[in-house]
Amino acid sequence: MKAKSVLTGAAADAALMVPVSTIAHALDVTPRRVQQLVAEGVIPKAERGRYPLIPVVRAYLAHQRAAPDVAPGDLDPAQERARKDRALAISAEIKNDIATGKVVLAEVAIASQIILCRKIKNKVEAIPSRAAPRGIACKTVAELHALLARETELVLVELSDGDGLVTLDEVKAEVASMTV
Numbered sequence: 001m002k003a004k005s006v007l008t009g010a011a012a013d014a015a016l017m018v019p020v021s022t023i024a025h026a027l028d029v030t031p032r033r034v035q036q037l038v039a040e041g042v043i044p045k046a047e048r049g050r051y052p053l054i055p056v057v058r059a060y061l062a063h064q065r066a067a068p069d070v071a072p073g074d075l076d077p078a079q080e081r082a083r084k085d086r087a088l089a090i091s092a093e094i095k096n097d098i099a100t101g102k103v104v105l106a107e108v109a110i111a112s113q114i115i116l117c118r119k120i121k122n123k124v125e126a127i128p129s130r131a132a133p134r135g136i137a138c139k140t141v142a143e144l145h146a147l148l149a150r151e152t153e154l155v156l157v158e159l160s161d162g163d164g165l166v167t168l169d170e171v172k173a174e175v176a177s178m179t180v
Contacts, residue, residue, distance in 0.1 A: 017050040026053065027060050037063075111174035115166045123155045 023043075024031045034051075037043045043059045044052060097103045131151045138144040 016053045017047070018053045019050055020046070023051045023053070023056055026057060107175050107178060108171055111171045111178060112166050115170050115174055119166075120159060123159060127151050127155060 020031045020034050024034050027034070029037075034043070037060065038045055042063045043056045094103070098105065127148070131147055134147055135144055138147060
């Protein structure tokens with residue numbers, strides 16, 4: 001009687017070498033896809049056109065388990081839900097910040113600055129009118145300079161005081177005029 005050589009473990013797995021067509025059939029892919037998987041390093045490389053069946057199947061299964069179930073371009077419901085939840089949380093946080101006065105809407109800030117600049121311009125333009133009646137009585141340039149300096153200082157003090165410079169009604173009207 002002839003003694004049979006019994007291979008076990010990895011040696012037995014590597015001993016079963018099959019052609020690409022068998023691998024393609026076993027994995028339910030085309031022979032071209034088998035070649036692509038070899039090029040991508042997913043499955044072991046062939047030796048003279050033959051592949052070790054068991055290692056190839058194991059490598060392919062590991063690759064399939066590691067790959068996401070969602071095809072490229074499709075939406076993963078869990079990821080989309082998480083993205084939506086993050087967006088809702090950010091939105092709620094912004095609304096809370098606005099309600100508590102931590103932040104203001106950009107259009108409100110812009111409207112306030114427009115109104116403030118308009119009021120500063122009007123007050124600065126009014127300096128000559130306020131100073132002119134008293135400027136006539138000035139005998140020297142130094143007296144006129146001192147008068148204009150006092151008037152300018154008064155305007156700056158009024159503006160720096162800030163009381164009532166920009167009212168909520170003015171801001172609402174300015175925002176309304178900006179959106180038209």
